[in-house]
Amino acid sequence: MKDEIIKILQKTVEPLGIAAISVALDFPENAEHGDYTSNVAMTNAKRLGLKPVELATKIVADFDKLVNKSSLKGLIKSVAVAGPGFINFTLTAEAVSKNVQEISKELNGSEGSKGQISNIGAGKKVLIEYSSPNIAKPFTVGHLRSTIIGDSIARILSATGYSVIRDNHLGDWGTQFGKLLVAIEKWGDEFGGLDGIKKSENPIKILVDLYVKFHDEVAIMEDSEDEKLKTEAEELVTLARVKSKILESGKDPIISEIWKVCVDLSMHEFALIYKRLGVSFDPKRGDTQIGESFFVTPYKINPVRDALNAKNLLKDSEGAKVVFFGSEDPKLWKLPPLIVEKSDGTSIYATRDLAADLYRINTYGKGLILINEVGAEQNLYFKQLIETETMLGWFTKGQRLHIAHGLYRFKDGKMSTRKGKVIWLGDILDEAVTRASKINADSANDVAVAAIKFNDLKRDSIQDIVFDWDEMMNMTGDSGPYLQYSCVRARAVVEKAKGLGISADTSGARPNIPQLDLLERYLLRFTHTVEFAGASYKPNVIANYLINLASLFNSFYAQVTIADKDSVTGAGSQDSGAAYKVAVTQVFADVLERGLDLLGIKVPEKM
RNA sequence: GCCCUCGUAGUGAAAUGGAUAUCACACCAGUCUUCGGAACUGAUGUUGGGGGUUCGAAUCCCUCCGAGGGCACCA
Numbered sequence: 001m002k003d004e005i006i007k008i009l010q011k012t013v014e015p016l017g018i019a020a021i022s023v024a025l026d027f028p029e030n031a032e033h034g035d036y037t038s039n040v041a042m043t044n045a046k047r048l049g050l051k052p053v054e055l056a057t058k059i060v061a062d063f064d065k066l067v068n069k070s071s072l073k074g075l076i077k078s079v080a081v082a083g084p085g086f087i088n089f090t091l092t093a094e095a096v097s098k099n100v101q102e103i104s105k106e107l108n109g110s111e112g113s114k115g116q117i118s119n120i121g122a123g124k125k126v127l128i129e130y131s132s133p134n135i136a137k138p139f140t141v142g143h144l145r146s147t148i149i150g151d152s153i154a155r156i157l158s159a160t161g162y163s164v165i166r167d168n169h170l171g172d173w174g175t176q177f178g179k180l181l182v183a184i185e186k187w188g189d190e191f192g193g194l195d196g197i198k199k200s201e202n203p204i205k206i207l208v209d210l211y212v213k214f215h216d217e218v219a220i221m222e223d224s225e226d227e228k229l230k231t232e233a234e235e236l237v238t239l240a241r242v243k244s245k246i247l248e249s250g251k252d253p254i255i256s257e258i259w260k261v262c263v264d265l266s267m268h269e270f271a272l273i274y275k276r277l278g279v280s281f282d283p284k285r286g287d288t289q290i291g292e293s294f295f296v297t298p299y300k301i302n303p304v305r306d307a308l309n310a311k312n313l314l315k316d317s318e319g320a321k322v323v324f325f326g327s328e329d330p331k332l333w334k335l336p337p338l339i340v341e342k343s344d345g346t347s348i349y350a351t352r353d354l355a356a357d358l359y360r361i362n363t364y365g366k367g368l369i370l371i372n373e374v375g376a377e378q379n380l381y382f383k384q385l386i387e388t389e390t391m392l393g394w395f396t397k398g399q400r401l402h403i404a405h406g407l408y409r410f411k412d413g414k415m416s417t418r419k420g421k422v423i424w425l426g427d428i429l430d431e432a433v434t435r436a437s438k439i440n441a442d443s444a445n446d447v448a449v450a451a452i453k454f455n456d457l458k459r460d461s462i463q464d465i466v467f468d469w470d471e472m473m474n475m476t477g478d479s480g481p482y483l484q485y486s487c488v489r490a491r492a493v494v495e496k497a498k499g500l501g502i503s504a505d506t507s508g509a510r511p512n513i514p515q516l517d518l519l520e521r522y523l524l525r526f527t528h529t530v531e532f533a534g535a536s537y538k539p540n541v542i543a544n545y546l547i548n549l550a551s552l553f554n555s556f557y558a559q560v561t562i563a564d565k566d567s568v569t570g571a572g573s574q575d576s577g578a579a580y581k582v583a584v585t586q587v588f589a590d591v592l593e594r595g596l597d598l599l600g601i602k603v604p605e606k607m
Numbered sequence: 608g609c610c611c612u613c614g615u616a617g618u619g620a621a622a623u624g625g626a627u628a629u630c631a632c633a634c635c636a637g638u639c640u641u642c643g644g645a646a647c648u649g650a651u652g653u654u655g656g657g658g659g660u661u662c663g664a665a666u667c668c669c670u671c672c673g674a675g676g677g678c679a680c681c682a
Binding site for chain 1: 610611612613618619620621622623624625626627628629630631632639642643645646647648662663674675676677678679680681682
């Protein structure tokens with residue numbers, strides 16, 4: 001219906017010399033301003049030498065004539081000029097009601113397209129890389145953000161018609177492994193060597209402790225007055241580089257074996273966490289979990305070097321190979337240079353990322369939209385990477401994106417694995433489940449996960465989050481559990497009504513209360529909200545919508561009696577429209593459940 | 608030093624350049640003999656400072672202040 005109004009409005013303003021493409025409808029914030037609003041008069045008045053209100057009045061008059069000849073006849077209650085020159089469109093209650101039912105039908109639609117909310121992404125393929133934890137390092141709240149936000153964006157894009165590939169790009173390579181290898185060799189015996197670590201209760205914890213120990217010991221030695229110790233620190237760091245190089249060469253079976261054990265242990269750990277979070281990378285759906293190590297073979301790296309050389313982009317600088325942006329003269333840099341090959345000839349993350357992206361283009365086709373959901377601290381790096389890939393002609397503008405999120409911080413600073421200053425995700429989940437089960441034991445895990453996810457997704461993701469247990473575990477107000485509860489309650493009310501012989505039906509009387517008008521009109525925004533969230537890659541748009549929706553429903557619910565026994569038998573006077581109320585409650589529950597699903601939040605059967 | 612991001616009630620957040628800046632928590636005053644009260648109604652209180660662009664600015668531009676992040680072989 002919105003599209004039809006736009007079409008007629010376009011026809012109305014065309015004779016005035018206003019481009020059809022500039023005509024759009026907004027949702028007014030204030031309900032008194034109707035269902036849709038247009039600012040076309042204000043944006044064009046000056047150019048046409050008219051006052052905005054005059055122009056708007058003329059448009060309204062012409063619009064009325066056209067509407068009466070269209071299929072919209074009788075569905076628009078009023079078209080009015082308001083304020084500085086807005087044109088406000090108000091639908092009739094019948095039109096709103098009809099549209100609400102259509103949303104419900106779409107959500108419960110035919111099996112094949114069930115839950116499909118829009119098809120704006122039809123025919124487009126998008127690969128989204130997110131989560132990407134590092135092997136042998138803790139899965140922390142830091143990775144949590146990428147996992148939650150990335151998963152939600154994937155769900156939203158999928159629901160709006162995109163073909164979506166989820167890619168968990170595991171950090172299973174790099175110099176960090178050299179450090180770990182040295183640490184295992186030097187101090188691993190305390191834990192019974194590699195076998196002992198494998199068999200221990202929490203092997204990852206030990207590996208991380210060893211990694212932290214490496215940094216601690218090196219720092220202590222570097223700070224000491226003893227020259228001998230200082231030299232030893234240097235030697236340890238060098239040794240780590242050497243180990244990492246040997247690993248990359250694949251020539252030492254023992255080192256490669258240790259690496260393999262670490263990868264397996266970590267993958268096992270990650271799988272458990274993803275299961276708890278309700279996040280999945282499913283090969284059957286086309287998802288992948290390919291680690292960086294997959295891209296270090298010459299077979300994958302060489303084509304990248306060739307492509308860079310073909311465009312003459314690869315330059316020597318201080319022993320390493322780099323890409324310059326704009327100029328080699330530091331004063332004229334558009335961006336600082338990007339190191340693509342280290343001076344010892346081994347790969348660096350940029351090399352592996354380039355190889356990965358080339359592989360993706362070759363696998364999924366050149367039209368692929370490629371998104372990395374990664375922390376904002378890597379902004380500069382992604383600018384460099386995307387710029388390089390654009391120069392290579394791999395992507396056009398808007399096809400290669402970095403979606404950045406702010407980081408979790410403590411009140412007194414950044415988290416750091418190296419300094420052992422982290423909060424493990426497992427601990428957070430445990431704490432959340434403990435708190436949730438105090439309120440409701442049956443669905444404690446669902447509720448706990450909802451609290452954690454919603455606390456993240458309700459914000460614009462670029463904002464930093466100061467870690468706070470109470471904030472994170474919030475289960476009242478604008479929280480995940482509150483929305484879960486609202487949905488469960490609405491479902492229960494519908495069930496109860498059914499038991500009393502009232503089923504959802506909008507053909508009968510419609511209660512004439514303002515709270516219902518507001519609720520129905522807000523339900524109509526669902527499709528647009530999801531599309532907008534997808535187009536801007538912002539799950540928080542949906543989170544906010546759901547909070548407002550639940551609030552409107554509660555206001556409505558407080559005003560009516562839906563399934564009171566008296567009302568069924570006719571004893572009560574407030575029974576008119578009971579079937580209609582049930583129908584709206586049902587649509588509310590459907591929309592809420594679908595919306596929560598887009599945020600990766602599951603609604604339990606009972607709460 | 609250079610570059611990027613963010614500054615909105617006491618707190619945490621929202622707002623496609625649009626109309627009276629929205630929501631939650633907290634605080635205050637109320638409602639209802641609870642169809643699922645994790646409810647509802649009302650009150651108090653907010654765009655860091657200063658310029659500019661615009662019919663219209665929390666939003667865009669400049670500048671100052673504050674916070675965070677990044678800047679060569681970590682990812």
